[in-house]
Amino acid sequence: MSTPADNAPAAHSAGAEESRPSLAALLLDPSFWADWASVVGLVGLVIVFGIAQPVFLSVANLQALLLAAAILVVLSIGQTFVIATSGIDLSLAAAVMLGAIILGLVNAAGYGIFIACVLAVLATSAVGFLNGLIITAGKIPDFVVTLGTLSGITGLGLILSGGEPTMVGSTFLLRLASGSFGPFGYPVWVAIAAVIVAHIALYHTRFGVHLLATGGQAESAGALGIRTNRVKIAAYTISGLCAGVAAILLVARIGSAEPQINTSLLLNSVAAVVLGGVSLFGGRASILGPAIGALMLTALVNGLTLLNVSAFYQPLAVGAIVVLAALIMRYQK
C-alpha cells in the first residue's frame, strides 16, 4: 500500500487530500477497480446516459429498466452458485425455455396456473440436478456436460411443444408481470427476494462456506471431509431452480411460452457474474456483484435503445464491456 510520501505528486493537485492518502492510492490501485467493476460501470453508465438522454433518468424509465433486469438478475444468481464451484452452466437459458414450455403445456391442459408454475420449477431444478449428477458421478468437465444438456433440453422443448408457442392467459401471471407494490413491480420484488435469500445462503450458512471451499480447492475441501460432489450437485440444482423462477417471470412478461432459446440470456448471465467480480476459477463469489452486473448490462441495452442506437450494436457493446471487465479482473487481489 502507498504511504502519503509515495503519493507526493498527488498532493500538490489536491492539498486537502493529504489527510486522506488512501483515496488517491485507492483510485490508482487496479484491484479497487476490479472489486467494484460492476458498481463503477453502473454508475458510469447512469451518468453518461443521463447526460446524453435525460429521459434515461426518468422514474418511468428506471422502473422499466429494473423490470427488464429482473429475469437476468435471477439467472445471474443461479449462474453465480455454479461458477463459485468453478463450473459453468451453459444449459441455463435452455432450462428457462423448457420451464416456460412445461408451464404453458400444463396450464393449457387445464391443471391450473399454480401447478403449472410448480411443475416448471421442478423440471428445471431436475435439469440442474442432472447436470450436477453427471458432472460429479461421471467426472466429466462442466462445460461438456452442460453443453450436452443445452442441446438435449432444447430438443426436448421442441418435441414437447411441437415447435409452436403456447399462449398463457392467466390473470395471476398478468398481475405478476404488470402489478406493483410500492415503487417496484412484482418481478423486481421477486429478484430482490432472490438476492436476499442467495446472499444469506452464501454468506451465512455452512453450505455457502463449503461451496466456496469446493470451488477454491476441491481436493483440500474433500480432505477435510466436505462432500464436494454433493455441494456441486446442490449448486447446479440451485441454478436450475433459478431458471424455473426466471421461466415464470418470462412467461408472465410475454404472455406465452415460446420454444426459443434466448441465447443472450445465457451469455449475459455469465457476463453479469464476471462483471460482479466472481472468479471463473471458483472459490470467490458474491451475490450483490452479479446482481449489479445484471443491472448494468440491462442499463446498457436500455440506454443504447433510448439513444436510438441500432439493436445490432448492443451485443457488440456487451461483448466489449465483458472483455474489458475480465481484463480489469486480472488485477483482483
Add this chain to the structure above:
Amino acid sequence: MSAPHHIPAAEAIIACEGLSKHFGGIRAFTDVAFQARRGEVTAVIGDNGAGKSTLVRSLVGVHQPDAGDLFFDGQARPFANPDEARKAGIETVHQNLALIDELTVAQNLFLNREIVRRIGPFAFLDRKAMKREARSMLSRLSINVPSINQRVRRLSGGQRQAISICRAVGSGAKLVVMDEPTAALGVQETANVEALIRRLREQSVSVILVSHNFDQVRRLSDQIWVMRAGKMAATVRASETSGNELVALVTGAA
C-alpha cells in the same frame, strides 16, 4: 540393533503390531510394530523410501494395511478412510492439502465444523463466535497472523502451516499427525513451526511427527522410531541419543 520395546497399552494413544503394506510386488513396509505415547511427541525417521510416510498413512486410513493389528485409544481400530480416523480423533496436517486459499483464516480454522446458531429449521453461521474462538485458538498457541479476516492466499508458508496445525489441534483431536511439517519452509519459518510444536508438547498434545531432519527430531520429540528399508529398525528416547547414533541407525551402520 535394539528391538522395539513395548509400553503398556494404557499409555499408548496409538499402537500397531505386525503391520505390513505392499503395493503390487513392492513392499512398502513389513511386520512393523510401533507405538506412540499419550501426550508425547513421537517421531518417525528414516531415509527416503524407508516407508515412514506410508506407515503413517496406513495408521490414519489413507492406505489399508495388508496385515497386522491397529489399536487407537485402547481399541482395535482399522480405519477404512481418513474420515473415519478423523471422527475417531486423529487429525492429519497434510503437506499440500492444507488450507483453502480463498477463505479467511477464521473460515479455514472452522471449515467443516462451523459454529451455527439455529433459528427454527435454519442454521446460520455464528461468525462472531467463530472469530472470537479463532482468536483464542491462535493466541493459545501464540500464532501471529495479521488478521483472522485475511485470506489465507496472502499468508507465508510458515503462517499457513501454523494455521493448519492450529486447526488440527483446535478440533480437540486426541492425536495430531504431521508429515514433514517444515519440508517446504525457510529457516525462520521452520523455527516458528518448531516453536509451535514445542508448545503442543508443553500442552501434552499427542503428536506423531514424520521427518528426515535428525536435529529437528531430537529437538522436538520424546521418542524416536527409526525405519530402514521397510522395517522398524530401532526406537530410542530422544534425550538418550545423539545425532551420530541416529545417522548410524538410519543407515544401518550400527
